[in-house]
């Protein structure tokens with residue numbers, strides 16, 4: 056075998072590894088995107104729907120899917136982190152408050168109708184979360 060043949064085999068090997076690596080990255084991202092949409096942060100107790108949002112350098116899950124037509128409350132759960140996601144604005148219900156650094160803030164959002172997603176943002180507009188009511 057001459058040097059050129061060895062070089063071609065070597066390059067083929069490197070390109071193959073690259074394709075496998077990129078494939079894995081894409082697959083990983085798909086899995087992460089699926090995790091962003093959530094319904095298991097929603098609980099109905101005594102006729103009230105509770106939606107739990109974790110506050111920690113943003114709002115998680117970023118997208119929740121909940122039911123319309125039920126009295127609904129948000130539970131904003133803070134985890135001892137101090138960042139601007141503590142400063143919460145929910146325009147549609149005229150809510151603006153700095154959340155406590157650690158604990159749960161319960162926000163009554165009434166009985167949502169199906170339609171446009173319900174949106175919460177930090178006061179600077181960097182972080183947001185939305186809830187779809189179906």
Ligand SMILES: [Cu+2]
Nearest residue numbers: 139177179181
């Ligand atoms: Cu912010």
